[in-house]
Amino acid sequence: MARTGGPATTPPRTIREERIERIGRRRRSVRHDVNPLREGLRLERVPDPHVMVLFGATGDLSHRKVFPALAQLWRTNLLPQDWQLVAVGRRPHDDATFRAEITASLEQYSRVRLESDVAAQFLGRISYHQGDFGDDEAFDRLAVRLDAMDAELGTQGDRLFYLATQSSAFPQIVAQLGRTGLDHELHGGGWRRIVIEKPFGRDLDSARKLNREVGRVFRESQVYRIDHYLGKETVRNLMVFRFGNGIFEPLWNRRYVDHVQITMAESLGVEERGSFYEETGATRDVVQNHLLQLLTLVAMEPPATFDADALRDEKVKVLRAIPEFGAADVAANVVRGQYGPGWVEAKPVQGYRAETAVDAQSETETFMATRLQIDDWRWSGVPFYLRAGKRLPKRATEIAIQFKGVPHRLFRDSAVDPQPNLLAIRIQPDEGILLRFGSKVPGLGLDIRTVTMDFTYGSAFSVDSPDAYETLLLDAMLGDASLFTRADEVEAAWAIATPIVDSWVNGPAPDFPNYVAGTWGPNAADTLIERDGRHWRRI
Amino acid sequence: MHATDEALGLDAPTVGDPLLRFSSRTTSLAGIEAELAKVWAATSLTTTGDTGEAERRVSARTSVLNLVVIARQPEIGARAAAVIRMLAGRHPSRTLIVSSADPDGPSWLDAHIQAICMLPRPDAAETCAEFIDLVAGGEAGRHVAAIVAPLLVHDLPVTLWWPGDPPLGTRQAVDMLAMADRLVVDGSHWSGDGLDRLQVLARLVGEHGAGIGELAVSDFAMIRQSRWREAIASSFDRPELRPFLSGITAITVRYAAHRGAGPWGTNLIKPLYHVGWLASRLGLVVAAPLRPVVPDGASESGDDLGLRMTGRLRASRRSVAVAVLPMASPMPPGTTLTVELSAERRGASLEVVVSAEADAVMVHATVDGRSMPVRRFMAPRRTEVELLAETIESVGRDPVAVAALLAAAELVRPT
Numbered sequence: 001m002a003r004t005g006g007p008a009t010t011p012p013r014t015i016r017e018e019r020i021e022r023i024g025r026r027r028r029s030v031r032h033d034v035n036p037l038r039e040g041l042r043l044e045r046v047p048d049p050h051v052m053v054l055f056g057a058t059g060d061l062s063h064r065k066v067f068p069a070l071a072q073l074w075r076t077n078l079l080p081q082d083w084q085l086v087a088v089g090r091r092p093h094d095d096a097t098f099r100a101e102i103t104a105s106l107e108q109y110s111r112v113r114l115e116s117d118v119a120a121q122f123l124g125r126i127s128y129h130q131g132d133f134g135d136d137e138a139f140d141r142l143a144v145r146l147d148a149m150d151a152e153l154g155t156q157g158d159r160l161f162y163l164a165t166q167s168s169a170f171p172q173i174v175a176q177l178g179r180t181g182l183d184h185e186l187h188g189g190g191w192r193r194i195v196i197e198k199p200f201g202r203d204l205d206s207a208r209k210l211n212r213e214v215g216r217v218f219r220e221s222q223v224y225r226i227d228h229y230l231g232k233e234t235v236r237n238l239m240v241f242r243f244g245n246g247i248f249e250p251l252w253n254r255r256y257v258d259h260v261q262i263t264m265a266e267s268l269g270v271e272e273r274g275s276f277y278e279e280t281g282a283t284r285d286v287v288q289n290h291l292l293q294l295l296t297l298v299a300m301e302p303p304a305t306f307d308a309d310a311l312r313d314e315k316v317k318v319l320r321a322i323p324e325f326g327a328a329d330v331a332a333n334v335v336r337g338q339y340g341p342g343w344v345e346a347k348p349v350q351g352y353r354a355e356t357a358v359d360a361q362s363e364t365e366t367f368m369a370t371r372l373q374i375d376d377w378r379w380s381g382v383p384f385y386l387r388a389g390k391r392l393p394k395r396a397t398e399i400a401i402q403f404k405g406v407p408h409r410l411f412r413d414s415a416v417d418p419q420p421n422l423l424a425i426r427i428q429p430d431e432g433i434l435l436r437f438g439s440k441v442p443g444l445g446l447d448i449r450t451v452t453m454d455f456t457y458g459s460a461f462s463v464d465s466p467d468a469y470e471t472l473l474l475d476a477m478l479g480d481a482s483l484f485t486r487a488d489e490v491e492a493a494w495a496i497a498t499p500i501v502d503s504w505v506n507g508p509a510p511d512f513p514n515y516v517a518g519t520w521g522p523n524a525a526d527t528l529i530e531r532d533g534r535h536w537r538r539i
Numbered sequence: 540m541h542a543t544d545e546a547l548g549l550d551a552p553t554v555g556d557p558l559l560r561f562s563s564r565t566t567s568l569a570g571i572e573a574e575l576a577k578v579w580a581a582t583s584l585t586t587t588g589d590t591g592e593a594e595r596r597v598s599a600r601t602s603v604l605n606l607v608v609i610a611r612q613p614e615i616g617a618r619a620a621a622v623i624r625m626l627a628g629r630h631p632s633r634t635l636i637v638s639s640a641d642p643d644g645p646s647w648l649d650a651h652i653q654a655i656c657m658l659p660r661p662d663a664a665e666t667c668a669e670f671i672d673l674v675a676g677g678e679a680g681r682h683v684a685a686i687v688a689p690l691l692v693h694d695l696p697v698t699l700w701w702p703g704d705p706p707l708g709t710r711q712a713v714d715m716l717a718m719a720d721r722l723v724v725d726g727s728h729w730s731g732d733g734l735d736r737l738q739v740l741a742r743l744v745g746e747h748g749a750g751i752g753e754l755a756v757s758d759f760a761m762i763r764q765s766r767w768r769e770a771i772a773s774s775f776d777r778p779e780l781r782p783f784l785s786g787i788t789a790i791t792v793r794y795a796a797h798r799g800a801g802p803w804g805t806n807l808i809k810p811l812y813h814v815g816w817l818a819s820r821l822g823l824v825v826a827a828p829l830r831p832v833v834p835d836g837a838s839e840s841g842d843d844l845g846l847r848m849t850g851r852l853r854a855s856r857r858s859v860a861v862a863v864l865p866m867a868s869p870m871p872p873g874t875t876l877t878v879e880l881s882a883e884r885r886g887a888s889l890e891v892v893v894s895a896e897a898d899a900v901m902v903h904a905t906v907d908g909r910s911m912p913v914r915r916f917m918a919p920r921r922t923e924v925e926l927l928a929e930t931i932e933s934v935g936r937d938p939v940a941v942a943a944l945l946a947a948a949e950l951v952r953p954t
Contacts, residue, residue, distance in 0.1 A: 035781055036820045037772035040939030041765070046776050077769060077916050080776060117915070154779070 042078075047477035048191070049082035050158035051149050053142070055133070055173050056165030057087030057098075061197065063105040065228075066164055069469035071106050074122040075114055078474055082153045085126045086145065090133075098128035111467055133169050139176040146182070157190025160477060167199050171213045178217030185222070195224045195476050198289055199280070200485070203501065204494040211487045224476045224484040229290040231468030231475075231483055234431040238297050238399075241425070241433065248423075249302070251403065253378045258420065260384045261400040261537055262294050265392040267344050269517070270366070274357030281501070282336075282368040286388045288497035292319065293485070294427070295384055298399055299374055308481035312489055319492035321376040330503040335524040336510060337367030339391040342517030349391060349517045363510055366390040369525040370500070371532075385529055387536070391517035396539045397427035411448055418448045424537070554658050557624050560667060561654035566647065568689060571671060574652040578669060604931065605697045606632040607687055609715065613638045613674065615702050620672060624655055625924045626931070633669045633692050639680030646677040648686070684714035696720040698931065704730050707739040716743070716754060723930050726808035727760035727873055732846065733808045734951050741948030744941055757930040759923070760808050761816075761940055764875070766918035767893065768816060770900040771878060773914060774891045780906070783882035783889040789860040790817055790852070791879040796845030796865035797872050805845040806873035808947075810863045813878050815947025820939070823852035823859055829950050845872070850950060861950070870895075 038044045052070075056062055073079045087098060102123060106114060114122065129145065131138025150157050161177060163170055174194070177183050185192050196214070201207025214223055229235055242249060251257070264286055270277040277285065296315035303310040325333065340351040352358060352366050367389030374384065405420040418438030426432050433455045441447040475483055485493075504510070514522040520536065529536055563574045606623065610616030616638040623634050641647075656667040675686055691697060699719040706712055716722060722743070729736045744756050775781050792810040817823070829850035845865030852859040866876055880891040890905040898919040904911040921929075 033778075033781075035772055035775050036784065036822075037768070037775060037817075039820060040937060041769050041772060046773070049777065075917065077773065077914070081773070081912060081914055082777070115917070118917070121915075154777075 045478060046078065047080050047083070047474070048158050049080045049153065049155045050160055050191075050477065051146055051153070051155050052083070052085045052160045052162060052477075053088060053146070054085060054162045054164060055088045056163065056169070057128070058089035058091045058093070058101070059164055061164045062087075063102070064109050065467075065469045066162065066473070067102050067105055068109045068111060069467055069473050071114055071119070071122050072111055072467065072470050073474060074125075075112065075118050079477075082155060083125060084149055084153060084155070086129050086142070086149075087126055088129045088131060088138075088142065090130070092130060093128045095127050099123045099126060102126065133165070133172045133176065136176070136179070139180045139182075143180040143182055157186045157192075159192050161192070161194040163194065163196045165197075167197075167201075167210075170196060170210060174214050174217050183217045183222070191222075191479065192218075193222050193224060193476060193479070194218050195226055195473075195484075197226050198228075199284060200225050200490050201494060202279070202284060204491060204498040207490050207494045211491065215487070220487055221481070223487070224472075224481055225486070225490060226472055227289045227293055227485055228468045228472060229293055230485075231471040232427065233465040233468075233471075234425070234427045235294070235297065236471075236483070237431075238294075238425060242297075243302050252401075254380055254382045256403055257379075257382050258402045258404045259382055259532075259534060260295075260298060261402065262291055262298070262384065262386045262398075263400075263537070263539060264291055264388040264397045265394060265520075265539065266388075266390050267392060267395045269339070269349060269391050270352065270355050270358065272356065274355045277366075278358055278362060278364050281364045282366055282388050282390070283497055283501055287368055287370070287386060288493050289485075291386045291388055292493045292496065294399055295372070295386065298401070299379055299384070301378070306482070308484075309486075311482050312486045316486070316489050316492055317376070318374060319489065319496065321374045321379075322372050322496050323375060324495055325499045325503070327499075327503045327507070330500050331507075333371045333528070334500050335367075335369045335522060335528050336365035336504065337369075337389065337515045337522035337525065338362070338364065338510070338512035339366050339389075339515055339517040340513030342391070342519065344391055344393070344518040351513050351517065352391075353513065363504075363512060365504075365510075367392075367515060367521045367525070369521060369528055371528060372496070383532065385534075385536070387521065387525060389515075389521050392520055393518055394539070395429065398537075398539055399425040399427070400537045401425075402534075402537075411446055419450045422537075557655050557657050559653055560656040561652070563652045565650050565652065568648070568686065571650050571652060571673075571690060574650075575669060575671075578652070578654045578667075604632045604695050605691045606634045606700065606931075607691075607697060607715075607719070608634070608636040608700045608702065609683060609705070610636060610638040611703055613640065616672065616674075619700065619702055620670070622923045622927055623670070626928055632698075632931075633690075633695070634671065635687055635690055636670075636672045637683050637687060638674045639676070639683070640674050641676040642680055644677045646675075646679040648676070648679060649674045681711070683711060684718065687715070688718060691718070698723060700927070703728060704736070707736060707743060719754060721755040721757060721930070723757045723759070723927070725759035726812075727763075727806055729806060729808065731806070732803045733806045734811075737808060737811070737944075737948050738952065741945050744944060753936060755933075755936045756941070756944070757933065757937075758808075758812075758940070758944070759926045759930075761812050761943065762926055762929060763921060764809065764812060764816070766900055766916050767813065767875065767878065770893050770902050770914070770916040770918075771817070771880070771891070773916070774880070774893075774902055774904050780889065780904075783884050783887075784821060785854075786857075786884040786889075787817075787821065787859055787880055787882045788857075789862075789879075789881040790814055791862045791864065791877075792875060793864050793866045793877045793879075794845070795868035795870035795872055795874040795876055798844055798867060803846070804872070805865065807846065807848075807863065807951075809873055809875050811947040811950060812943055813875060814861055814863065814950060815945075816939070816943035817880075818852050818950070819942035819946040821854065823854050825850070825946075825949050825952075826853040826858065827851040828952055828954070829861060829863060848951075 034045070038046070054062060054066060070079070070085065093101070103119065106119065129138070129142055131142065146159060149155060159182070161182070163173055165173065177194070183192050194214070201210050242252065296318045299318045300314040301317070303314045338352050341354070342349060352364070353360050353362050367387070369385070369387035372384045372386065374380070374382070401423040403421040403423070406418065411418065419436065422436040424434040426434070435453045436450055437453075438448045439451045441449050472483060475481070514524070526536065561578050563577070565571055565574050608616065608619045608623070610619055616636045620636050651672040653670040653672075654667045655670050671690065673686065675683065679686065697719045698721045699715055700723040702725065705724055724740065726733055726737065726740070740756065743754065775784050792813050794805070794807065794810040796805050827850045829848040832847045832849050844867060846863070847865060848863040850861045852861055868874070868876055870876065875895065877892055877894045882889040887907050892903045894901050894903070895918070898917065900916040900918045902914040902916070
């Protein structure tokens with residue numbers, strides 16, 4: 001009921017009046033969530049003080065990649081002062097013996113040698129926690145230890161869990177983190193994130209199961225699935241190249257592009273990873289993740305913004321636009337191979353079946369080539385040829401965009417027809433971009449010769465590129481998930497790879513070995529592309 | 540026109556090493572253009588390949604910019620040339636080094652044209668860059684812009700590196716800057732205290748600052764301070780310390796000075812850039828410009844060590860005391876020794892002392908008398924090669940650097 005006798009109140013009519021009525025005349029306090037002194041510096045935001053918990057700390061990946069990357073971040077002052085790492089492993093160690101082991105690894109694997117005082121500071125922030133992943137008591141102790149560190153360091157419950165273990169241990173560790181409440185983000189701060197290494201599943205069913213198990217404990221926004229290829233400087237540059245330059249995007253479609261080739265060639269064999277590779281093969285090892293990631297970056301639509309979900313939405317759309325193969329499609333569009341003995345880089349090498357820890361009758365593929373279609377408006381009718389293999393003549397990863405030829409042959413008198421334009425993006429080594437075009441040969445005649453404009457990353461920028469793990473670790477600490485794969489993205493990629501692998505399991509035994517080490521794979525790979533009137537690019 | 544070609548050997552290149560592939564001399568602008576045309580057709584750019592046959596290794600002229608160096612003395616030009624040669628493979632450019640000589644004699648030109656090549660990797664073509672070392676005598680030396688303009692590769696950006704003391708307010712400078720996209724200077728090498736030149740530079744930045752065609756300015760003195768800035772910024776990364784940024788009460792910068800240098804003999808650009816950067820980032824405006832302080836019983840120079848300057852900044856009603864103080868040190872005069880910040884916030888106090896130590900910058904912070912862990916930032920002194928490389932790689936204007944430069948100039952603006 002309205003009061004009587006008092007001054008008449010007028011309802012608010014303007015935005016200002018409405019605001020004052022709702023929140024009063026209070027001035028907004030000065031924002032303290034950003035550090036204004038950071039503007040224009042290398043990092044405009046640094047990670048919050050936090051504790052990182054590394055599972056599988058005694059493993060090969062941790063020693064080769066994770067610790068050197070962290071040490072480099074520490075050396076370049078990109079980690080917060082109050083950062084600490086708890087290394088969790090099964091092997092018996094105390095802090096001193098574990099630090100001695102890390103010291104040896106840093107000497108062997110560091111990109112830039114650490115100054116002795118910097119190394120001492122870095123090692124001083126690492127402590128060891130022994131425990132089996134199935135041991136409840138070890139995780140209970142870990143929870144107590146982390147709480148004590150929060151109180152001591154003022155890390156406010158911010159924690160980054162990193163799973164650098166065998167993938168079979170992922171569900172167990174995630175469940176333990178859930179049981180002990182270590183996944184719970186605190187109200188008003190205290191973030192919890194989990195970084196999970198590849199392989200994320202070994203087929204669609206196992207990836208879905210793992211996603212479910214992780215999802216029971218962590219929200220998707222807390223999960224960072226690593227594909228270290230996405231942290232590579234040239235892969236990140238691919239997005240800049242496509243969406244930061246106006247001249248290429250209008251040509252980036254079925255009207256101008258004839259086909260796309262993505263190659264990931266390795267001259268190495270399986271080295272000491274025979275038993276791992278036996279269970280994996282080229283398709284699971286690199287095609288399902290690295291090659292399909294490269295394909296999505298080449299084929300995706302421009303995202304509306306550069307935030308993590310906008311970017312990943314577009315990548316998922318590409319994967320979903322690739323039709324799943326039936327057994328007949330696999331036979332027609334996929335080639336697998338396994339190397340026999342041969343010569344690579346001027347040295348004789350043994351065949352795959354003679355490698356350590358490899359079955360003498362192994363049917364594991366060390367080479368895979370496929371022809372994929374993307375059924376969307378932009379790419380309909382443009383084949384994407386992917387190939388990956390071990391013991392190929394050289395190490396090279398490249399994306400080649402082959403443009404269509406000119407519609408009319410104008411230079412009939414030229415001895416050679418001009419070759420269609422080609423844009424090659426070299427991912428490694430010698431990162432760079434090459435554009436091929438025709439040019440008149442000087443002289444009285446009208447001969448055309450193909451020439452190239454070759455941009456080499458290293459010759460244009462003197463800045464030392466960070467290792468992919470440095471980039472990705474820092475992003476996870478900052479909460480930027482752009483370069484990590486999302487659950488639906490992983491599943492969409494497995495939806496493409498799984499029918500291929502399944503059809504091999506259900507089909508007849510392959511005629512392996514079917515290529516000589518040091519060659520570009522089996523003849524069938526050439527047939528795959530040549531029947532379309534095309535050929536693999538000579539790299 | 541007179542030109543002499545030097546036939547050069549077909550040396551096999553070593554990856555990463557600059558190699559002289561073409562060399563010629565001429566005495567006219569037309570001659571320079573003719574020699575430049577020859578560079579890319581010269582037989583000396585052909586080497587012997589694996590098969591023993593002549594093999595052309597240069598696939599394309601690789602220029603990413605025009606780099607013009609105005610050297611007032613030939614020795615400055617020679618030093619700049621040595622720096623640029625180191626960058627030939629990384630930043631291939633058409634480089635023009637222009638020096639003046641014999642101002643009262645007749646007009647003459649002496650140009651040395653070279654192709655400096657580098658092999659980026661064993662299986663690649665060499666990348667080559669053109670290098671023109673030009674001395675202009677007599678009247679011609681007073682019209683450098685007229686010499687430079689026809690020699691620029693069109694459509695490529697022009698970076699103008701002016702080592703030493705650039706005569707920024709002169710007609711010559713105005714003409715040169717009109718064709719430049721970026722001016723590169725080193726304020727810490729300016730003679731005297733450098734304050735007059737700082738004012739002129741700030742005016743230039745203001746005048747050329749609007750819209751398309753704006754002039755970007757890079758000062759090596761400011762680029763060298765990037766690790767210092769990171770170190771200072773890191774003191775406020777902890778969320779609980781960040782509020783102290785709006786409670787800063789004093790900024791003190793101590794710089795190295797040598798006894799007997801005289802009151803105006805030490806370059807103050809580096810310490811001033813620190814204050815300018817802090818003021819611009821924290822939104823502080825000048826309440827009382829920095830002025831020399833003469834202690835009781837001392838000479839104006841502050842016991843002959845160097846200028847002691849004090850002033851005041853403010854934000855709203857808060858006043859921030861500023862002091863730029865000399866300190867006897869074996870370091871080069873004008874080198875920053877410490878940056879000290881005092882801050883208060885709701886009864887709590889924060890003291891931050893950032894100091895140089897060998898190749899590092901150390902951060903000592905104290906909250907209410909309690910010391911925080913010391914943080915060390917690697918900050919090896921960067922060479923001119925590295926500074927020039929970073930400058931070339933930067934694109935457009937750096938708004939943070941511009942704001943710091945303008946704030947530093949405002950701090951010492953004459954009344």
